[in-house]
Amino acid sequence: xxxxxxxxxxxxxxxxxxxxxxxxxxxxxxxxxxxxxxxxxxxxxxxxxxxxxxxxxxxxxxxxxxxxxxxxxxxxxxxxxxxxxxxxxxxxxxxxxxxxxxxxxxxxxxxxxxxxxxxxxxxxxxxxxxxxxxxxxxxxxxxxxxxxxxxxxxxxxxxxxxxxxxxxxxxxxxxxxx
Amino acid sequence: xxxxxxxxxxxxxxxxxxxxxxxxxxxxxxxxxxxxxxxxxxxxxxxxxxxxxxxxxxxxxxxxxxxxxxxxxxxxxxxxxxxxxxxxxxxxxxxxxxxxxxxxxxxxxxxxxxxxxxxxxxxxxxxxxxxxxxxxxxxxxxxxxxxxxxxxxxxxxxxxxxxxxxxxxxxxxxxxxxxxxxxxxxxxxxxxxxxxxxxxxxxxxxxxxxxxxxxxxxxxxxxxxxxxxxxxxxxxxxxxxxxxxxxxxxxxxxxxxxxxxxxxxxxxxxxxxxxxxxxxxxxxxxxxxxxxxxxxxxxxxxxxxxxxxxxxxxxxxxxxxxxxxxxxxxxxxxxxxxxxxxxxxxxxxxxxxxxxxxxxxxxxxxxxxxxxxxxxxxxxxxxxxxxxxxxxxxxxxxxxxxxxxxxxxxxxxxxxxxxxxxxxxxxxxxxxxxxxxxxxxxxxxxxxxxxxxxxxxxxxxxxxxxxxxxxxxxxx
Numbered sequence: 001x002x003x004x005x006x007x008x009x010x011x012x013x014x015x016x017x018x019x020x021x022x023x024x025x026x027x028x029x030x031x032x033x034x035x036x037x038x039x040x041x042x043x044x045x046x047x048x049x050x051x052x053x054x055x056x057x058x059x060x061x062x063x064x065x066x067x068x069x070x071x072x073x074x075x076x077x078x079x080x081x082x083x084x085x086x087x088x089x090x091x092x093x094x095x096x097x098x099x100x101x102x103x104x105x106x107x108x109x110x111x112x113x114x115x116x117x118x119x120x121x122x123x124x125x126x127x128x129x130x131x132x133x134x135x136x137x138x139x140x141x142x143x144x145x146x147x148x149x150x151x152x153x154x155x156x157x158x159x160x161x162x163x164x165x166x167x168x169x170x171x172x173x174x175x176x177x178x
Numbered sequence: 179x180x181x182x183x184x185x186x187x188x189x190x191x192x193x194x195x196x197x198x199x200x201x202x203x204x205x206x207x208x209x210x211x212x213x214x215x216x217x218x219x220x221x222x223x224x225x226x227x228x229x230x231x232x233x234x235x236x237x238x239x240x241x242x243x244x245x246x247x248x249x250x251x252x253x254x255x256x257x258x259x260x261x262x263x264x265x266x267x268x269x270x271x272x273x274x275x276x277x278x279x280x281x282x283x284x285x286x287x288x289x290x291x292x293x294x295x296x297x298x299x300x301x302x303x304x305x306x307x308x309x310x311x312x313x314x315x316x317x318x319x320x321x322x323x324x325x326x327x328x329x330x331x332x333x334x335x336x337x338x339x340x341x342x343x344x345x346x347x348x349x350x351x352x353x354x355x356x357x358x359x360x361x362x363x364x365x366x367x368x369x370x371x372x373x374x375x376x377x378x379x380x381x382x383x384x385x386x387x388x389x390x391x392x393x394x395x396x397x398x399x400x401x402x403x404x405x406x407x408x409x410x411x412x413x414x415x416x417x418x419x420x421x422x423x424x425x426x427x428x429x430x431x432x433x434x435x436x437x438x439x440x441x442x443x444x445x446x447x448x449x450x451x452x453x454x455x456x457x458x459x460x461x462x463x464x465x466x467x468x469x470x471x472x473x474x475x476x477x478x479x480x481x482x483x484x485x486x487x488x489x490x491x492x493x494x495x496x497x498x499x500x501x502x503x504x505x506x507x508x509x510x511x512x513x514x515x516x517x518x519x520x521x522x523x524x525x526x527x528x529x530x531x532x533x534x535x536x537x538x539x540x541x542x543x544x545x546x547x548x549x550x551x552x553x554x555x556x557x558x559x560x561x562x563x564x565x566x567x568x569x570x571x572x573x574x575x576x577x578x579x580x581x582x583x584x585x586x587x588x589x590x591x592x593x594x595x596x597x598x599x600x601x602x603x604x605x606x607x608x609x610x611x612x613x614x615x616x617x618x619x620x621x622x623x624x625x626x627x628x629x630x631x632x633x634x635x636x637x638x639x640x641x642x643x644x645x646x647x648x649x650x651x652x653x654x
Binding site for chain 2: 043046110159
């Protein structure tokens with residue numbers, strides 16, 4: 001690859017690249033190796049390894065973790081960033097201690113999902129989905145179909161499904177989170 | 179032979195009407211769902227008591243791979259994921275002479291809205307799913323199975339991993355299965371939340387660790403799929419049918435359901451049974467297994483308990499979200515691949531979403547358009563831009579700022595989105611929206627006070643070519 005001419009290089013952003021975390025941490029080492037053994041390429045391990053990493057690092061993938069995973073799986077940082085922004089389950093911003101997904105797609109919408117979303121936002125004290133609450137407790141996400149249509153409306157709290165949810169029940173569930 | 183064939187077709191079509199009981203109730207047929215009511219049916223010990231893996235043993239010890247494919251071809255089983263492609267034919271595309279490893283990717287990324295049948299199968303009978311996978315792997319010479327389960331199904335993943343570990347311990351998976359020369363590994367691969375990864379080539383990209391951008395075909399996955407190697411991709415429910423096809427023979431399966439139409443080469447029939455589901459505005463949503471033949475109305479009234487108290491049903495999308503809607507007058511049509519195409523809709527995933535008179539169709543369109551705009555992978559301009567554009571128009575109409583010109587604009591958008599992209603997501607966005615717009619046009623006009631409809635008669639109503647048939651996708 002040729003070096004960009006000097007005139008171009010001078011206008012490129014000069015921000016220092018994030019300092020990569022040492023990945024995998026020892027708690028995840030065995031599981032990561034197990035995942036890698038399932039596929040013929042290292043890149044194929046990206047999705048499951050990122051899910052593990054997200055769980056381990058407090059519910060979101062920071063630029064430092066992103067760089068760590070990228071170097072571990074021998075892909076570019078931008079490849080990982082591409083995945084994080086493409087798939088709905090990854091967070092690239094702090095995600096609160098509890099993540100609440102409210103389904104918004106047709107069946108749940110017919111059964112009252114809009115009220116649930118409003119209840120979730122009010123209980124968490126945030127204005128919009130996708131932003132961590134000020135006390136760092138909740139992140140509300142507006143999700144597309146969660147596949148729980150026969151028991152709609154549905155929400156997930158910290159990865160666990162709750163079905164036939166009413167606004168009262170949702171408030172109760174969220175208040176039970178610490 | 180030909181005479182015999184048509185005779186059996188006749189008897190099959192004759193059979194379909196008197197199947198209902200004296201009370202007119204269409205009976206359930208529990209084949210896939212046999213273990214759904216059995217306590218701990220997901221554990222190997224219980225599943226084995228009910229015959230799990232005996233059909234795998236039968237195939238491994240007494241049938242050649244080609245014979246397994248032949249039985250599946252004879253059964254005329256069609257893909258249950260939405261496209262309805264004949265499964266046996268798909269398997270026969272996989273090259274037998276190749277140095278490359280071959281893969282089976284089980285499509286368990288059930289992200290179609292309104293669809294939950296595969297979740298029931300994976301949670302309640304994971305060993306049936308695994309046995310189906312192994313039979314497919316044996317038939318097509320596959321040595322590695324990836325089960326691509328969506329990230330939103332934690333229990334399905336847990337049960338499938340459990341089944342894999344139990345099967346490996348029992349010698350039903352791994353090296354030299356049941357003491358034969360057949361070896362095969364299976365892994366669960368977890369998705370991370372993307373509708374498009376249910377599209378087969380988008381799923382392959384995602385399996386390889388990339389963004390789920392569907393690929394241009396050809397090459398077809400059977401020749402060049404996962405990691406550049408020949409790959410079979412099937413839906414969970416499709417492969418769950420295979421053990422019983424091996425047990426009773428392909429003809430047994432083909433004799434159930436709706437026979438092909440001898441006068442229409444595209445009407446390949448709807449053989450066997452199907453898990454059919456209901457969700458939305460009905461009393462008892464759920465999932466049941468029927469031999470094909472039950473009508474949409476029977477499904478809703480006899481199993482879904484009918485409309486909610488004091489309401490009436492307005493519209494039904496018969497298969498997931500991605501099919502054209504049926505109005506309340508159009509429900510006396512069988513839930514079958516060809517029958518629904520004939521009335522301008524499609525079976526899709528076979529799980530219907532019901533909307534009642536409390537549902538505002540303009541708002542429903544906004545909701546649907548938002549889904550597709552959100553889930554478009556962004557590769558093809560017509561879909562990436564078009565879905566957002568459609569959503570904006572519906573939002574405008576909902577707010578009372580629309581004019582009849584917006585409806586014409588939508589019609590032009592439909593034409594420029596449908597069929598102009600790499601995968602079928604764009605078509606799937608257009609079909610429900612266009613059908614709602616045409617069948618409930620008055621609801622859109624009602625939100626435009628002071629305007630009259632410039633087309634008192636729908637300009638497209640008499641032009642059959644204007645609405646393309648959903649079946650075109652199934653042909654791949």
